[in-house]
Amino acid sequence: MxxxxxxxxxxxxxxxxxxxxxxxxxxxxxxxxxxxxxxxxxxxxxxxxxxxxxxxxxxxxxxxxxxxxxxxxxxxxPPIKIDFNSDGIPDRIRSTFEEALTCHSNKCYISSAIMIRRTLEEICHDRGASGNNLKQKIASLRDIVILPEELLDAADDLRLLGNDAAHIESNEFSQISDSEVNISIILTKEIIKAIYQYKNLLSELRNLKRNS
Known part of the structure; x- marks a missing residue:
């Protein structure tokens, strides 16, 4: 400026x-x-x-x-990143998602979308979801983790967003906006919380009850 x-x-x-x-x-x-x-x-x-x-x-x-x-x-x-509670998140998933947040805070929306997709790949790998591509792995994830149907559908939409961002042939990759990535980050946070953090929160609550 x-x-x-x-x-x-x-x-x-x-x-x-x-x-x-x-x-x-x-x-x-x-x-x-x-x-x-x-x-x-x-x-x-x-x-x-x-x-x-x-x-x-x-x-x-x-x-x-x-x-x-x-x-x-x-x-x-420094840019202000969207807040993210990384408690209980496996290191590879945490570092990949934090890179997506860093890209977003620096207004690198295409890069952020790609790293959100990579976060989904890391989640599937961590949970042992099988398939020849991410679409098949997300379908496999439905039988492995307990998630609301809406979050599983969101994972497939996030896959498409990241896929469009990664391919120059796509007509959509150059149109990814701040608001689009922002809502994608919110949905990814909810997927991460549901898979990795709700169980820990429930365990903490039960421990508090036992010790009270």
Whole structure:
């Protein structure tokens, strides 16, 4: 983003409420140093600034760009990823899905769609689903794991999204949007939770009852 030095002015937009890209916690971000001002490129331009995470364990710095007309953040560094609880997730599945989240946060939507598809492949491999391709493996998964029919249908739709993204011959690969990948990530999170995390949550609940 190119900003003319002649239009830059010092200002203060105060604290900013957002989620920390370092520790993942929500918070009201404060100034890192008292004499570091925000910069504005004018009433129709952008505001640039830096804040610090209020979490005393983290204290990570966040660089932001804000639209001065709407006073909302539209870009940050590091990028803020969609939150994801990785407890109880096998390493290969966790690292693959986290790469999909990283791609999405950096606005690399085609790459994110491909990694979502790869996440499904890793889930099928981990659960021993068989087949010559991912479509057959997802069909096999229906007999191995207990999932709502809607999530199993969603897995097949996610397979198609990632497949379109991976092939340049597809007319759809260049049209994958933020909202399309965002809902795909939400569905993948639900599939992961249902397969790997609900059982652990139930075990924790039963342990609490036994110890109470």
């Amino acid at each position: 190119k900003v003319s030095l002649n239009t830059v002015a010092k200002m203060d937009v105060g604290t900013i409420s957002t989620r920390c890209p370092h520790c993942g916690k929500e918070g009201t971000f404060e100034r890192p140093i008292n004499d570091v001002y925000d910069l504005s490129s004018g009433p129709q331009g952008h505001i640039l600034g830096i804040r610090r995470c209020p979490n005393k364990i983290c204290r990570g710095h966040l660089f932001f760009v804000m639209k001065s007309q709407k006073w909302d953040i539209f870009d940050t560094y």
